[in-house]
Amino acid sequence: MAMTEHTTSPRILVAGCGKLGGAIASLLTDAGTVFGLRRNPNRVPPGVQGLGADLTQPETLATAVPDNLDIVIYCLTPAAYDEQGYRDAYVTGLTNLLAALPQQRPLQRLIFISSTSVYAQDDDSWVDEDSPTAPRRFSGEQILAGERTALASGHPATVVRFSGIYGPSRRRFLEDVIEGRMDPQSPAPFSNRIHEDDAAAAIAHLVQRALQGQALDDLYVASDCEPARLDEVVQWVRQQTDCASPQADARKGGRAGSKRCSNRRLVATGFQFRFPDFRAGYRAMIDPA
Secondary structure (H helix, E strand, C coil): CCCCCCCCCCEEECCCCHHHHHHHHCCCCCEEEEEEEECCCCCCCCCCCCEECCCCCHHHHHHCCCCCCEECCCCCCCCCCCCCHHHHHHHHHHHHHHHHCCCCCCCCEEEEEEEHHHHHCCCCCCCCCCCCCCCCCHHHHHHHHHHHHCCCCCEEEEEEECCCCEEEEEEEEEHHHHHHCCCCCCCEEEEEEEEHHHHHHHHHHHHHHHHHHCCCCEEHHHHCCCCEHHHHHHHHHHHCCCCCCCCCCCCCCCCCCCCCCHHHHHCCCCCCCCCCCCCHHHHHHHHHH
C-alpha cells in the first residue's frame, strides 16, 4: 500500500499520559508532534507537549484538545478500582474525549489500550483476537464496553489487548516472590505477561504503520511469546536469586483464569519482542546491566 504523505508533521495525542502512556509518547517524539494529556501536565516526559485536563470532566477538555490530530492513543487506568472507576476510565472518559475532538477529517487511527481480562477462558486453551469474550468481573465488562465505544467512534480504530505488564517500574510480582509472599501450587494456572518496554514499543510500532498508510487490524492481542504456568515462573525466579522462604499466608496465584494468549497477529505485522519470554524480562530486572 502506498505511504500516506503528510504536508505537516503528524500530530499525535496520548490521552492518559501516565506510566505506559508516557513511555509510548516518548517513543513517538521523533514521529511528529506529540501531546500528552493528563490531570497534571507538568508530569509528561521531555519532548511531549503537556495538556492539562480530566477526561472524566468534559468541561476541562473543551479547550485542551488540539486541532488536526492524526493519531489518538487512549491509555487510561482507573482512579478507583470499583465498577464506577472502570466505567469512568474506559467508557466515560473515551466518550468525553471523542465529543471534544474538533470537527475535522477522521483520525488516521484511534488506538484503544485494552486488556486480556476481557477473556474468561479457564481451561488452558489458547486465545486470540477471534476468541469469545465473556468477562466474569465488572472490570472486564467495562473494558469491553470501552472497546466497543472505540470501534463505533466513526474513526478508524484499533484495540490492543495487553496481558499483564511488568518491568522495572512494575516490580510487585518479582518482589513478592523474592520476599516469600508468592507460593503457587503446582500445576498452577497459565499466566501471560508483556514487558513494559515491549508494551510501549508495540503501540509505537502500530502508530508508525498507521502513519505510513499500512493496513491495521481492528484488534491485536499483545503478550509475549511464551505463556507459562505461574509455579514455573516462581520456581525459575527462586533459582536465579536469593528468595525468602514462602510465608504461611503467601498468595497461591492470580485471578485471571488459565489461558494462553497468542501474539501471532501482532508478530505478523513485523513487531519484534525485546523480551520474548519471562526469563529474558525478569533476568534483566534481577541482574540489570
